[in-house]
Amino acid sequence: MVSDGANNTMAFPRETVLKVASLARLQLTPEEVDLFATQLGATLDYVARLDELDVSNVEPMVHAIELTNVLRDDVLVPSLPRHDAVANAPKTDGKYFLVPAILES
Amino acid sequence: MHYQPIIGLEVHVQLQTQTKIFCGCSTAFNPDQPNVQTCPVCLGLPGALPVLNGTALRLAIKTAMALNCQIAKFTKWDRKQYFYPDLPKGYQISQYDLPFSFDGQVELITNAETGESRPIRIIRAHLEEDAGKNVHDETGRGRDSMVDLNRAGTPLVEIVSHPDLRSAAEARQMLEELHALLTYLEVSDCNMQEGSLRCDANVNLHITKDDGTVVATPIVEIKNLNSFRFTEQAVEYEIARQWKAFQETGKTIKDAPKSTRGFDPDRGVTTIMREKEEAADYRYFPDPDLVPVTVTDEQLAAIRSEMCEAPAVMRKRFQSEYQLSAYDASVIIDQGRLLAEYFEATAKLCGDGKQAANWVTQDVLRVMKERKETIANFPLRPEVLGSLIARVTQKQLTIKSAREVFADLLTAEEDQTPAPSMAQIDEIVAAKGLAIVQDDGAMETAIAAVIDKNPKAVADFQAGKQAAVGALIGQVMKQLKGADAQAVREKILTKLSGG
Amino acid sequence: MSLCDLSAGTLWRKLQSGEVTAVAATTDYLNAITQFDGQVAAFLHVDRDTALAQATNLDAKRSRGEPVGLMAGLPVAIKDVLCIKGEPTTCGSKMLQNFRPPYDAHVIEKLRAADAVLLGHTNMDEFAMGSSSENSAYQVTHNPWDLSRTPGGSSSGSAAAVAARMAPVSLGSDTGGSIRQPAGLCGIVGMKPTYGRVSRYGLIAYASSLDQVGPFSTDVTAAAALLEAIAGHDPRDSTSVNQPVPSYTSTLDQPLQGLKIGVAKEFFAEGLDAEIEQAVRTAIDVYRGLGADVREVSLPHSKYSIATYYLIAPSEASSNLSRYDGVHYGHRTESATSLNEMYAASRGEAFGPEVKRRIMLGTYALSSGYYDQYYVKALRVRRLIREDFDKAFADVDIIAGPVTPTAAFKIGEKSDNPLGMYLADVYTISANLAGIPGISVPCGFTPAGLPIGLQLLAAPFQEERLLRAARMYERETDWVTRKPALA
């Protein structure tokens, strides 16, 4: 089996961690930023082994089972009562989902 | 130094399906009852999965065919990822690198009088789901925004044009042309108040400097234009703004990235929404919850056979087949497919396209407007109007009498009597004695009687007063309601000249 | 004697014949939960009243002479990844602490229709990411064979509940081994069906192209019954395959004639504990003794399966988990005032470290400039992995090997080393990438008394063959009768 990548790490730059976290809308503590810089570096180091393979002529495989043309008929299905639709909302007036003001300049 | 505006449109069209693109919720426009047309799928609840609406796909293909696009034999679904409260899954299901259609074109009429046109190229048209709607606090007090997901998951076709448009007026015409095309096909109701047709306009200027070099101004995307007028106004404003900005700053496309602006219809200006945002990274990737779609030539042929004639084709055909002017053909076509069909049926029945066009564009449209009615509810069916016009062309009725009959038929309809029929035309003509009198004997008799009774007028005429003949004609016409005034005039003149 | 002492298949047959009532079985299992779950911590939520009501209804139905469904009142524990209408469904995450789905998952509808009794939701690694339950936001589940050790994961509670005889059968989900690995570590049967065999509708997604729901059981018979009850086409899942479901339970006891078993040399390479290898090789000898033709096969790309998986699964997960933004359901921070602050803080507060790690990894792998290098590349290697299996299954009916490289590890042992944890999925992951079915059956114990699993893999939609092969082995051995000693 492979060596344990944890002791052979290529650190992932902190600013990249912050950029990715911002794309993912994920607030990280400074400790998490450092931790992820190390751990993601190790993981990316490990997955670099795929570069051993020349796969340029291999079709990407998106689905485990290859199906096509799964369609439904344009037929109405009862919707949820509004009460159920908003029941799990962290903030609602019973009609709408409420969010902090979206500023449109 | 002079400039040339360069404009491309991204148009979003809601397809006319009963249900949403990936679930069975209704697509009905229902802003007054928020969040009543949702289910686990369009709420993006954990565990819910999308299944493609076959009708949405069929209507989308129809749309692409009307845009003269190539239809891909293999197409797939991708996730476009961004966070926004009206986007419940955190991604929009859309199409990225393999859209279902591409490489089309639309003929844009550039001169309404002559019917001159130019092709506007379509880069691609793809299928995607709409977002919900955020309702903002308008008081400025920073209260919570409200999210309604009734619209989330409505099927949209996004049509992306090449930047082939050259003026604000052309941008508007392009949108109008798409409106006509898509409503003709019945793929969308294109109701702009309800957001069924809306567009983003990409605008910049190519500036030719005095030394002959050409530079481009930074591209601006004007978002969410939801009327023809706003589209024209916004682009017009933006062209002027960019020209002024260039003269002041000299900034070109190399100095500034693409920015996004919104249009404020109250002030008639575009305002900056986002500039230099961190380059959008949508992280598109194939949606593992949906499977690809393949279409065969037979399926495409079947869809093609359902297509009606496109308005641009119909416009040309009306000109050649019915001898209409480009202008008249456009007036009819622009009123929508039902009116065009009404016109054509009427024209066929009366055998005179030009007359039919006059009646439809003047009388019918006027009454529709007065009554705030659509052609579908217009009481005179084409066979009745056609029959009425035929009597004019066959010289059985004068135009004036026909108008009288037309008005009477409509009045009768208002009195709750059954829909006007051809029999009713005969009744009105008979009751009012409107039929053109073809019987020369009757006319001779009437003329002789009038001449006898009006020696003064006759004397005046013979003394050289040409106008005196008018009084004589008037009296003959009074007796013979359906008479042809021209024929009466000629006969009187002959008689008085001693013929 | 408690009905919990019966093997699941035996209990199921007694329920079917009416020899045992659903209320009696449910009562005994609820008592076992009361007695043992304090130590095991397998359940997050037990629906005692509902379960008893379901059992009572079923017994009444039977006494009216009405036909009863396939499950015939068999109690089932449900991994917290499956939506149950109106019941807390948290996916092991603080994010969904207060979430109650307004709908049942497809498999839950199927279970209700088959007259199963639903016991409640079991603990799991948050969003099914993990192999030990240590990533659960709520509790750590203990291995009933050694409470200081992990039951495996991410279907930790579902495996431990069955191993501790607190449920005869349960449902889990398997994205990279999350059914087979804990089944192996807990000494029970666990099966991942072919991708598309069981609907994912209502299964909270981790990695959509890999996730599949499957059964746990103390024996192969009840696993077959449970799979039969939940499998089948669902028009609400576009990836659900429209193929008839064979009656697994009716052919189960027919041994396979001329069975060809493949042994992949890559599954016996460096890193496999000697005691595991020993037990697995002995199990393969049992098949030889039954007349099976055992031959070597090669899966040359299997050494790339972990790297492939840890690009594809986090990529899909980063997208699937975008919906948890604190707007429509789930945790919302108290502190934020702007929208973007609200998103980032809500997600930062409610996701645990492993979930964050995978969201970060997946976001990076899909981001512009890295997409082809990471995500697309992994999809290409995925096809090579699948083609390896296609070639192997042209030659053999079943591939046999270990489930895990080691027996259950100590709780806390690997929690500081995520990559080390990932590497333990080495034998299970390739079946998910290829979409093929796999089953883990008990095949012995380490000298320290920890269970060892035998993994059998088959070509797509060969669940029937897989279950019959597993049953052939089970009949020759008595591992099924071994129970952990809980006080």
Ligand SMILES: [Mg+2]
């Ligand atoms: Mg779009």
Ligand SMILES: [Zn+2]
């Ligand atoms: Zn819906």
